[in-house]
Amino acid sequence: MRDDDHTDGPDAAAGAAPGEGLDGASFDLSLLLPFQITQLSARLAAQARAILARHGELSLPQWRIIRVVAVGLSNRSTAIRKSAGIDKSQFSRTVNAMVDSGYVTLAPCSEDQRQFEIHLTDKAIAAHARLAPELAARQRHLLNALTPDQREMIFPAIHALARAAETIDFLDNIPDPKD
Amino acid sequence: MRDDDHTDGPDAAAGAAPGEGLDGASFDLSLLLPFQITQLSARLAAQARAILARHGELSLPQWRIIRVVAVGLSNRSTAIRKSAGIDKSQFSRTVNAMVDSGYVTLAPCSEDQRQFEIHLTDKAIAAHARLAPELAARQRHLLNALTPDQREMIFPAIHALARAAETIDFLDNIPDPKD
DNA sequence: CCATCAAGGTGGACATGTCAACCTTTTTCG
């Protein structure tokens, strides 16, 4: 504990039964969907970093970009950025770091002067060749941990949740008291 | 594009058919489980921040801690930290920030001098009272976006994936070439 | 009892992610 503060009262306000908190009945954090997904996401990221670390210095965002390009979706900066689901800002810094470390080269984009083309160097192609099989094995490992039923509905469920996460319109019935 | 670099060759190495990338067939990012979950997690966090921002200055990690305490699970620092799933370091800084901004008070822990007790102030209790109903509505909104089948298997699936994300033992068959 | 080791908290350093301001290029539309 930091060497100060800690004033007085515990159970100061709100007449809640001791041991039950402010919510009526017992509360189970494991039923909080966003919380569980956040925790899962963090674990998956740690697992991915562990795999990347076995083969080199690629960071997770760097790998995500290399993967999109390697897969041949596009060489246009914006298309790559959107496929990788990375913020403009982070994308700019990550790509330029990869140029400096020799993973990619850039070329002007003829059709749109604002964008540029990204091309993998041999170094990136070699890294992709080493990493892709391991990450594919991991994907199989993860899907194997699910029952067939779960495998079948996991992607639709993720997609449905992603759409539901886009708005806060459901609060229109519960307006902000400050308004 | 940064005003330098961009050397020569596109399709430099690896005999891949143009337009298909280094993987044989067409590759679908939407089937990459960790990627989809990471994207979903980011959207959920953004949604949560939008809700928190309607009612005050609480950050997402601050809210996670307050929620654990409000729910009455424990007042002991370590128990709270582990329930909230937050790193030691971040927990320390977040709690001390909440002390400074008057959301919690600390008290020495008699049974274990290394830990401390965390108690909510009226300010935190009021914030919890305002936010908890909205976040509960959001939870319902998210679950409503799922079919009954999906609702039933989403938590077990998350749990199974979380366990599968704990190891990289599945790579034992594909040892690191550098070893 | 004492020596060790584990557990807990703090702080520094850094990686990752988000937001906003800004400038350039492209697109839209009057």
Added chain:
DNA sequence: CGAAAAAGGTTGACATGTCCACCTTGATGG
């Protein structure tokens, strides 16, 4: 056409998350 709006990239600032070294306290085993 030309002005305004939109899209794209860069940068700074900051929030969040992770890792590590360190110190103190507690638990373990001789």
